[in-house]
Amino acid sequence: MDPLPHDPVHDLVAFRHAPVSLPGICYGRLDVAAALPPAEAADAIERALQGLGARPGVIWSSPLSRCAGPAAELSTRLGVPHVVDERLLEIAYGAWEGRAFSDIEREDPSAYAAWLRDWERAGPPGGESAIEVEARVRSFWRELGEGSCASGRASGAPSHLLVAHAGVLRALRVIACAATWPAAMSAPAPHLSAERFPLPASAVPLAACQGARTLRA
Structure with missing residues (x-):
């Protein structure tokens, strides 16, 4: 999909981390390395930001290295703070991790069958449901809206950049864009590609997000 034109009501730009080479493995909260070094993942994100004409004021990530590594690299390059927030962790799979x-x-x-039947409300043994992930990501999103600065919006640069896990991106589609969980899960979440989300303080109908359209890097 072609990049979206600038829309001043979108204040959060999120990128999924680089791919992880563990096909078929349930690794949610495990701190596994991405296939790309942090510097190379940061290169891809930085190129996409330049294409969007975007310069964030703060970079957010979970503490897991596949997100925190590129976020720290970008923080150094762009001279902006990197903030680690545990609410941005990937979904917890409990006893199934690894x-x-x-x-x-x-x-x-x-x-396993019970989880497949009701994954929105039921998690794996010792893990989280989709709704539980949504609750913690919603808390993060609301706080961003409360702290969003008018000057960042006026300049056309998003005030927040997020290096994210797929589960967090999909929760943002539900929270910020009024998607259902099945719709959020069925839409792809490409690695190192951007999605823009409105924050709660943005006075715009959530439908304007159009399912968290993807901006290809």
Whole structure:
């Protein structure tokens, strides 16, 4: 999809971290390395920001290295703060962390089937549901709206940049763009590509977000 024209009501630009080379593995909260070094992931994000004419005032991430590494690199390059917030962690898979999904399905079939039936409200053993992820991300989003500066909006530069996990991006689609969870999950979340989200202080209908349209890097 072609980049969106500048829209001053969108104050959060989020990028999913670089890919992780663990096909078929449930790794949510595990601190696994991305396939790209932090500097290379930061290069891709920085190029996309230049294409958007965007310069953030603060960079947010979870504490996990696949997000925090590129965020710290960008913080140094752009001379803006990097803030780590645990509300931005990937969904917790509890007892399933680090296991292959095929093994989980074979070894814990009842719990796996129950999760597939009701993943919005029920999490894996010791893990989180989608609604629980939504609650913590909503808290973060609301605080951004309360602190959003008018000068950042007027200049055309987004006031916040987020290096994010896929679960957090999808929660933002639900929270900021009025998507349903099934719709948020079914839409792709490409690595190192940007999505723009309105903040609560932006006086604009949520429909204007149009499902958190993706800005290709």
